[in-house]
Amino acid sequence: MNLIAKIFSLIMSVIMTILPMGGAVAKTSDTPASDNYPxxxxxxxxxxxxVDENGNYYPLIVVPGISHSITYVVDENYDSSTAEDPSRPPIKKDAFGNDLQSGTMIFDVPEILKAVARCLIAPLVKSVIAQKDCGIVDAVGKVADVAFSAQKTLPDGSFANNEIGLLEFNGSFADFATPDDADTxxxxxxxxxxxxxxLPLRAVSDIIGEENLFFFSFSLFGDPMTSAQRLDKYINFVLEKTGAKKVNLLPISLGGTVFTAFCEQFTNTDKVNTIVNVVPVLNGTQAVTDMMNRDFDISAEFWYNEGIPMMISEFTEYGELIGHTVNFLLRALPAEVNAAMLTKIYDNLFNNLLVNTPQIWAMVNREAYPELAKKYLGDEAHAPVRAKTDAFYHAQLNLESNIKKMTANGIKINIIAGYGLHTGDARYNFFRVMENSSKVNSDGVINVESTTLGATAALPGEKLRSGGRLSPDGEVDASTGVLPDNTWYFYNMHHEDAANNSPVINLAVALMYSHDVENVNSKPEKYPQFNGNSDNWFIRRWRYRDMKNLYTDYTAGKLDWTLETADECxxxxxxxxRVMRATVADAEFCKETTKRVNDFCVKYGNLSEENAKLLTQKQLAELxxxxxxxxxxxxxxxxxIFKLYGDKAYSEFWKVYFE
Incomplete structure (x- = not known):
């Protein structure tokens, strides 16, 4: 995916599926296993x-994160009567035949390439030769304007160039499931x-059934207050379809903004049983607040030495190699020209997509909103957008009291949060371009004060001097959060890893569908309030399935194994x-098991060593x-070169000797 799209997706998904637990192998007295996990x-x-009074599971509605809801450019010439696939929305295709759709920003690549050829090449050559701006800055602006044009919004919040559709799931997962015998x-x-x-949805659908699992989509370029009204209607639809009287809600990440808007407008609802917020945006994010404030790290060291290799390394193990090569290319133009081009790109992004979008404003923290809204939305032209963003701002201000009213009315509300990282740590390290990325305690994307709505936190690696309920590491005081007895903290867990961390998944499911845990005082040895991170994506997505297939072939007589090999399997x-059902994190046991299952599949399966290495490349960072x-x-x-010449262009190296 394009780098810019990833920057604004925040939690670009590489969260993989949880495989069904059916056919599990029971441990017997002669089944050897690792003793490193108790x-x-x-x-x-x-x-x-x-369950409800009729003994049925409450239907679950997932309110997803930033990249999980698909928007698309509507094809005005779509004819449903001639459509080969009636289930397909009227999605327009680009000149290459690709769908103009995305979970974040839609890019019409052929049009962008045309703009590059038409506008950029000649000014670039002239500017490099003359070592000054010979139209390159304006040319970059024109290309950026084309790149950000698909979902361009106007000051009244409407779309400028296209009708934008939203992919909606008007049914349960059972309605959209692929039959086992289907070829396509x-x-x-x-x-x-x-x-x-x-998303790890198998963990819940295997329990409550696909007929009780629903997915509510909302647009990144919409209005959270309107999305919350749609959610209330969607709840009515689910209740009518299932015959239930209440639903459970699972807001994830950006879904926390819809939760905030829902609490404001439907505080007295009697249609919700339990809500589990997973790494939610409840008071904006420091990263987006910095973005709207234009608080970026513009130091020469970041842009001409460390920053670009670090950002590219997010997407490829060759990141350092490519990034340092880019640093060499940047010196073909003077630093002030490069800075002007970056500014022009951001100006277009800001004006085309950010400033007129209420959902983007919902990621600004409430402390910064009044000043920013006055600065960018204070004119008459922006009055329609300002009315929507002001409404959400008041929802932010009232969220704590609304949560308390709803819990008093019998709705069980819970929060799961990560902490212990600077913004941009572990993954999405391009967030380090934000000025305040190192000044908050976060899950790598959202600061913990927002995900917990009020928890006090020291900077990562530091300790609070005092607190009512300190984490074992001393970084967080849980007593100051909005729900001190119903908020769980996972140390060193990146935002993306919430769906890869078994204790998070199993806690969320238990909070919704078991009386095993009601709050942090329920079986704290099994569901500790302060937990850790164990990334088992590799096992869930790949190797457990591979092992099950091998074992099935062995029991069917297709593999000639010794008894020792079968026991090892x-x-x-x-x-x-044990890794996938864990409620207490153990990163080392997870890593050990990952290595054992991978080695076994390489040795006894059809998996090549090259394929195994490829699948583990990102985790092991091998080159x-x-x-x-x-x-x-x-x-x-x-x-x-940086130590000698700083951010100077090649044409300016001679100045160093005279200076």
Missing amino acids: YTLEDMSVVYDN QNYMQYQCAYLYKI RAIMYDCE PEWAEVLTKIIRFADDT
């Missing part, structure tokens, strides 16, 4: 007994399967299940030997 499957067992999938079946891949599968050597050489050369 919990058995029996210790982790849960009775899912939180229609559009909606594919989208349903895709959601299973990026069962032991590893058992440990995989070919030639690339390691070349990276060291280019890094050394780039560091040396």
